[in-house]
Amino acid sequence: MRQMLLGLTTLLATAGTAAADVNIYTTREPGLIQPLIDSFAKATGVAVNTVFLKDGLAERVVTEGESSPADILMAVDAGNLVDLVDKGVTQPIDSAVLKEAIPAQLRDENDHWFGLSYRARVVYAAKDLDLAAITYEDLADPKWKGKVCIRSGQHPYNTALFADYIAHHGAEATETWLAGLKANLARKAAGGDRDVARDILGGICDIAVANSYYVGLMRSGAGGEEQVAWGEAIKVILPTFEDGGTQVNISGAAVAKHSPNKDEAVKFLEYLASGEAQEIYAKANYEYPVKAGVALDPIIASFGELTVDKTPLGEIVKHRKAASELVDKVGFDG
Amino acid sequence: MALVAGTAPSAQTAPRGRRPIWCLAAGIVAGLVVLPVLALGSEAIGGSLGLWSHLAGTILPAALADTLLLLLGVGLIAGFLGVTLAWLVTAHDFPGRGILEWALLLPLAVPTYIVAYAYLDILHPIGAFQGAVRWILGYSSPREFRLPDIRSLAGCVLLLSLVLYPYVYLTTRAMFLSQSANLLDAARTLGTPRRRLFRRVALPLARPAIAVGVSLTLMEALNDIGASEFLGVRTLTVSIYTTWVTKNDLAGATQIALLLLAIVVALVSFERWARRRQGYVSGSRGRTMQPERHDGLKGIGLCALGVLPVVFGFVVPAVYLAAEAWKRWRFAGLSDRLVGEAVDTLLYAGGATLLTLVLGVVAAFALRLSPGWTGPLIYRLATTGYAMPGTVVAIGVLLVVAPFDRLVDGAARDWFGVSTGLLLIGSGTALIYAYVVRFLAITAGSADAGLARVPKSLDDAARTLGRSAGGTLCAVHLPLTRASLAAGALLVFVDCIKELPATLLLRPLNMETFATHLYGEAARGTYEEASLAALAIVLIGILPVIVLSRVGRNPSS
Numbered sequence: 001m002r003q004m005l006l007g008l009t010t011l012l013a014t015a016g017t018a019a020a021d022v023n024i025y026t027t028r029e030p031g032l033i034q035p036l037i038d039s040f041a042k043a044t045g046v047a048v049n050t051v052f053l054k055d056g057l058a059e060r061v062v063t064e065g066e067s068s069p070a071d072i073l074m075a076v077d078a079g080n081l082v083d084l085v086d087k088g089v090t091q092p093i094d095s096a097v098l099k100e101a102i103p104a105q106l107r108d109e110n111d112h113w114f115g116l117s118y119r120a121r122v123v124y125a126a127k128d129l130d131l132a133a134i135t136y137e138d139l140a141d142p143k144w145k146g147k148v149c150i151r152s153g154q155h156p157y158n159t160a161l162f163a164d165y166i167a168h169h170g171a172e173a174t175e176t177w178l179a180g181l182k183a184n185l186a187r188k189a190a191g192g193d194r195d196v197a198r199d200i201l202g203g204i205c206d207i208a209v210a211n212s213y214y215v216g217l218m219r220s221g222a223g224g225e226e227q228v229a230w231g232e233a234i235k236v237i238l239p240t241f242e243d244g245g246t247q248v249n250i251s252g253a254a255v256a257k258h259s260p261n262k263d264e265a266v267k268f269l270e271y272l273a274s275g276e277a278q279e280i281y282a283k284a285n286y287e288y289p290v291k292a293g294v295a296l297d298p299i300i301a302s303f304g305e306l307t308v309d310k311t312p313l314g315e316i317v318k319h320r321k322a323a324s325e326l327v328d329k330v331g332f333d334g
Numbered sequence: 335m336a337l338v339a340g341t342a343p344s345a346q347t348a349p350r351g352r353r354p355i356w357c358l359a360a361g362i363v364a365g366l367v368v369l370p371v372l373a374l375g376s377e378a379i380g381g382s383l384g385l386w387s388h389l390a391g392t393i394l395p396a397a398l399a400d401t402l403l404l405l406l407g408v409g410l411i412a413g414f415l416g417v418t419l420a421w422l423v424t425a426h427d428f429p430g431r432g433i434l435e436w437a438l439l440l441p442l443a444v445p446t447y448i449v450a451y452a453y454l455d456i457l458h459p460i461g462a463f464q465g466a467v468r469w470i471l472g473y474s475s476p477r478e479f480r481l482p483d484i485r486s487l488a489g490c491v492l493l494l495s496l497v498l499y500p501y502v503y504l505t506t507r508a509m510f511l512s513q514s515a516n517l518l519d520a521a522r523t524l525g526t527p528r529r530r531l532f533r534r535v536a537l538p539l540a541r542p543a544i545a546v547g548v549s550l551t552l553m554e555a556l557n558d559i560g561a562s563e564f565l566g567v568r569t570l571t572v573s574i575y576t577t578w579v580t581k582n583d584l585a586g587a588t589q590i591a592l593l594l595l596a597i598v599v600a601l602v603s604f605e606r607w608a609r610r611r612q613g614y615v616s617g618s619r620g621r622t623m624q625p626e627r628h629d630g631l632k633g634i635g636l637c638a639l640g641v642l643p644v645v646f647g648f649v650v651p652a653v654y655l656a657a658e659a660w661k662r663w664r665f666a667g668l669s670d671r672l673v674g675e676a677v678d679t680l681l682y683a684g685g686a687t688l689l690t691l692v693l694g695v696v697a698a699f700a701l702r703l704s705p706g707w708t709g710p711l712i713y714r715l716a717t718t719g720y721a722m723p724g725t726v727v728a729i730g731v732l733l734v735v736a737p738f739d740r741l742v743d744g745a746a747r748d749w750f751g752v753s754t755g756l757l758l759i760g761s762g763t764a765l766i767y768a769y770v771v772r773f774l775a776i777t778a779g780s781a782d783a784g785l786a787r788v789p790k791s792l793d794d795a796a797r798t799l800g801r802s803a804g805g806t807l808c809a810v811h812l813p814l815t816r817a818s819l820a821a822g823a824l825l826v827f828v829d830c831i832k833e834l835p836a837t838l839l840l841r842p843l844n845m846e847t848f849a850t851h852l853y854g855e856a857a858r859g860t861y862e863e864a865s866l867a868a869l870a871i872v873l874i875g876i877l878p879v880i881v882l883s884r885v886g887r888n889p890s891s
Contacts, residue, residue: 056732064739187485329391333566
């Protein structure tokens with residue numbers, strides 16, 4: 001009981017001083033957003049509190065209800081942002097600044113969530129491999145048998161790609177394609193997107209599917225010398241759908257429905273869409289900035305011109321569950 | 335089977351006066367543990383069963399098979415290692431035994447996800463080991479020659495066994511040490527050759543301890559997500575996770591979790607049923623076993639054999655981490671985040687350990703006082719949390735705690751016009767609660783095992799001398815079970831430090847432990863930035879191992 005009272009008094013005390021803070025619940029890794037938070041705090045004097053939740057962010061905000069201290073909900077993958085809206089824990093934000101900075105297809109039509117950066121699902125190929133262009137459809141070509149590496153089919157990066165495939169070709173064709181891709185795998189679908197580059201260097205596979213920014217993280221040396229070697233062992237090909245472009249996904253944020261500091265929250269979002277923050281997204285995280293006119297990092301620019309696939313993010317999200325079930329059906333991760 | 339008949343303490347030893355209070359207390363503890371499980375149950379019932387037709391036709395058979403094979407493999411290998419090593423250091427004496435006795439516990443300090451990552455890197459075609467193999471065989475590139483990939487079920491079984499066998503070793507060695515030498519002598523007098531004592535006498539006698547150790551090991555294996563994810567093994571636990579996260583179907587995920595819980599309960603019950611007629615009492619405080627001394631080559635050979643699991647389960651990953659951390663330190667310096675993380679990690683683990691210990695003793699003591707059906711039922715309920723994956727427990731706790739917080743906050747707003755915020759979640763109490771739910775089985779189990787070695791005649795004596803049940807507990811039982819309790823508490827402490835899913839889901843703003851930091855980096859593939867945190871987890875894990883070796887040395891103290 002005494003402990004509870006103690007807890008209560010500290011909480012009341014912090015509640016008093018925390019009036020102008022911004023509280024962020026994020027599934028983005030702390031290391032990725034810390035530079036943005038630091039520069040926001042410096043520019044505005046608003047203190048930022050974070051908790052990195054990975055999975056379960058939606059459940060936590062839902063169950064916390066009106067008592068939730070969360071102001072900003074940040075997530076990777078459009079599907080996760082749409083989930084938050086569906087669960088009713090976000091609110092619309094009418095901000096001219098955000099609308100001007102972020103292209104319409106990268107934000108919610110009802111202004112609940114806003115894309116802040118995007119990344120492409122690309123193909124890594126062994127440096128000396130004679131391959132200049134590839135389509136996603138080609139990945140199931142039997143000529144790649146035993147030569148493809150990819151992470152778990154159930155990872156959101158992959159289910160989004162497969163969902164986009166469904167949008168292009170329908171569920172039946174996607175199942176055939178997935179089974180073909182599965183048959184081409186050099187090893188179990190596991191690990192992360194850097195592991196596939198390391199596995200190409202290790203001779204386990206010739207081509208791999210992974211996100212664009214990892215190349216920047218590896219080649220820049222931020223991860224140490226070994227990773228430079230992984231990054232240098234591969235070249236990046238921007239794959240396309242036969243009838244479309246390269247599949248991209250976003251990282252984004254929304255303001256929580258019961259946000260206690262809404263003004264600061266909006267200020268924070270607007271800051272993230274500013275030229276200064278967008279440059280951090282591009283330079284420190286090697287992502288594609290959403291704001292026009294912000295330069296890409298040279299490593300990312302070296303991949304060539306990105307043609308973003310035209311499937312709306314909302315449609316990809318709709319096919320996500322079907323994609324996940326197809327992954328089970330073909331035993332992709334088995 | 336050579337078993338000792340129970341000394342048949344009667345259930346009518348103590349006057350009934352104080353028992354209800356102990357049962358009530360234990361009942362409340364059990365209720366607190368069961369609450370999140372019930373919350374999950376109602377979530378599961380609320381969901382549709384549509385998921386199952388999909389699962390049954392697709393991954394369920396494979397996931398079930400993988401899960402059972404993983405459990406079987408880890409149970410066999412870790413069980414074999416743990417029991418053999420425990421016998422090695424109790425029945426034999428050889429150069430280096432004193433150090434080996436506690437060094438064998440060191441792999442406890444290495445979380446499964448760390449051992450998986452370390453070996454994946456070391457054994458990778460571009461890693462040092464395969465590089466050396468290629469150099470010896472004269473190949474220049476991994477494209478010409480490479481060893482099979484470790485990412486497989488077999489690889490996962492081996493790696494998990496390497497770091498989990500200490501659970502079996504710990505419990506079994508304590509049992510071997512407390513086995514009275516008289517029994518072994520009696521067996522020898524009856525003509526059992528020394529080398530067969532192990533199989534004929536010591537092993538059957540140690541069966542309850544082995545069962546406890548192996549079930550701890552299996553629960554840990556069942557709980558693992560990190561290593562399975564790295565190594566591409568699709569267990570039921572991984573299915574729970576993807577159902578929840580990728581398919582956005584929490585109800586479905588809890589349904590699978592309850593299936594998993596049912597499997598565990600069935601296994602445990604079967605084991606108990608199989609030895610239902612056997613009483614195990616080794617309370618006589620006779621001489622302990624006199625180990626057989628080996629010197630010279632044979633002694634060195636035995637020592638080398640015992641050292642192997644330590645090398646592979648601890649030295650290799652620890653040296654690897656130290657090297658990575660050193661590289662990182664020279665590259666980026668020491669982050670001041672680490673200090674704050676150390677404080678949070680130790681504070682939460684310490685608090686949770688203390689609470690778990692006290693509540694575990696209460697549950698075990700109630701079991702001792704009420705041997706009818708109430709005690710065992712309460713005890714069983716209080717220890718369910720350990721059988722559930724951490725992710726699931728975390729959601730269950732969230733489902734219980736968050737509505738409570740909202741209620742308090744709402745009431746405070748209505749009556750006093752102030753907001754309390756989230757009382758339990760915001761203060762970190764929710765997280766401690768989750769740790770207790772998860773790990774209560776460990777301290778309750780140790781307390782129970784310790785109490786089982788205290789003859790009930792001592793209770794009777796103390797009660798006759800006018801002590802209350804509580805007084806007896808403090809004056810008689812606790813001093814006699816100190817070693818067991820310390821062992822349990824330290825296991826909980828290390829487990830809390832390694833704990834990930836509940837910590838991720840339930841921690842308050844700005845709170846970061848070593849494990850969450852490590853996960854945050856690993857999740858985006860920047861393992862190297864977390865190598866210092868990983869090393870810190872392992873180093874903290876060593877401290878209890880050292881203490882454990884001190885108190886474990888003399889189990890009767």
